[in-house]
Amino acid sequence: MSDIDEPSTGEPSPPEGAPARPGLSRRALLFGGIAVGGLAALGGGALVYREIRRSAGPEGTWVKLSPIVPVPDALPREQSPAFEEAGTETTVAVWAHADDDIIFANPHLSTVIASGATLRTIFVTAGDAGRGLAYAQQREAGIRAAYDMMRGSTAPWQTREITLLSGARVTRFVPSDDPRLSVTVLRLPDGNLSAKGFPSTGDAGLTQLINGIVPALKPIDDGPTLDAGRLSDTIAELIHAAGADRITTNIPHESAFARGDHPDHSCVGSLVRAVAPAVGIAVDAVTYYIGYPSQHEPANVFGTELDGKVDVYETYAAHDPVVTCDGPAACLAQPGFGQWLRRSYAKGDAELRLA
Template sequence: MTRRGLLIGGLALVGLGGGALLVRQLRRSGPPVGAWIPLHSIAAPTLPAGPSPASEAPGPDTAMTIWAHADDDIIFANPELSTAIAAGATVRAVYVTAGDAGKGLDYAREREAGIRAAYDLMRGSVGEWDERSLTLLSGARVTRFVPRDEPRLSITVLRLPDGGLNGKGFEATGNAGLTQLVNGEVAELVPVDGAPAYDLPRLTATLAELLAAAQPGRVSTNVPHESAFAHGDHPDHSCVGSLVRASAPVVGIAAEAMSYYIGYPSQDRPVNVTGEELDAKVEVYRTYAADDPVVRCGEASTCLAQPGFGEWLRRTYPMSEGELRLS
């Protein structure tokens, strides 16, 4: 089915992939709220030695973005992301979980197709994307997508299982996610595509390797668990923020080069995306959502009416290290 064929109005509740908790929240028209789960501290990783298979040619104004799910950037870090791409910046995007909601690889691939479509809109081209598998020095196997006509952009996915809003994962993936891995409640996580399993040292080493391979001048990610702004956020978001915050210094990325974007709790802050910027941001999101049956929306007004998403789209709040209100 084509993307145009998938464009329908309204929030698609049939086959909803966000789990029972998200279903209940949407039915009562409230925004999603993530469970607050204490998280163990994350040790600094050991960077694998040698040239990485993930290395890419550095380009102008190289930025790396590392997120829990394939839509976090376009929801929480736009219009900054669109502005950077339009200005010719090199952008290396990484998504740590498959965002699969226990629905398997097919749904994860739908989300990946959606984010590629969103990037096509932001870059102003619909050229083909090459897909290839990379086995890293860390032992991880990741999948990378690169537009054939624009190698300054790339998307790398690890496809770890989604932890869900309650942080407990889904039955189909062993009721485990990033929270359990960081807290030592499970020894490893198996990606939904059957790639080699990740223990915590492999995951942090993989993130460090990807950071070193990209050689970014700046890095964007989710707000970490240690921040006061993480309360009420998706547990996967805060885990990824903490993982990146622990990994970045190992490869020489200074604290001032980091930007941490507030997730779900941004809805409680003043609206700061309006007018033409909001119109463009919603269109990028709508383009992504055409491939994601959980949040598909045919019109901008329908997208903005979605519980939670409409509020997040109207806001973007990057925090520096000094603004995180760490505990």
């Protein structure tokens, strides 16, 4: 939320500032996991209700971010346990949260999958919003369902835990009938719209890690802790292990387009931008997608492309109890999401308007 701090009760907020569904149902009166029936007890009920009713989407807090250090200066000498067979025109997509891709990078994402190209997706945080692993796993299930819709198959996905050369432990999902696709999750704690994290995960996230406020982050699935160096090594190892030809990711913090974006988006974009050269990815082979601030740009997704994008999002949202929407019209009526679904803005490095 743009002008509301985390409620004093410690109740978790929804992922990436996700608003409630419009309407008067009980689910519609949820925002940040807080029932409107309990707003009076929070003392800020009117303010929260205004956020529910407003038509604009949420905006994240802009916090100064330190440079990404250290950055890997050499590729691993041995093959990573996360190695994936090289494919055709391999894109490695690195995102902060499960749904960033289907909201901000579609319809391009659907085009990549339909083309037969290879796509390796990495989600850095759990997008848990302080709600715990079970909620994060619901979001992951939603992403797999969304990918199933885009690839036209519902064959089961295989799951494997991998300990990397960096020491990190990740979970990887691969469709049993389509090895050119994979989804890998690190499950680091969600940093919150405030960039202050959530009480249930130690009030810490990527912003605090990069800025040196905390020495390390603990994944919410109890994997090994990651300090800043190990996180950079992990991102580099996963990109290299996938044999990336291209990378897509969030807008980096140093871009003017990051103002008002979710802090986690900015952190991931900056991590990827710093790490990409270490794994041999040319500057012009990285594409960055505008996040929350895209709502201020003209709509540019229309017709059948918009229909397809909304169908994919609705499929995901059916697994995410915070943003579930009953039909395309309801999805497009959601504050924030409705604007983002109608837009998709990709930027090359030269277009980032770097500060």
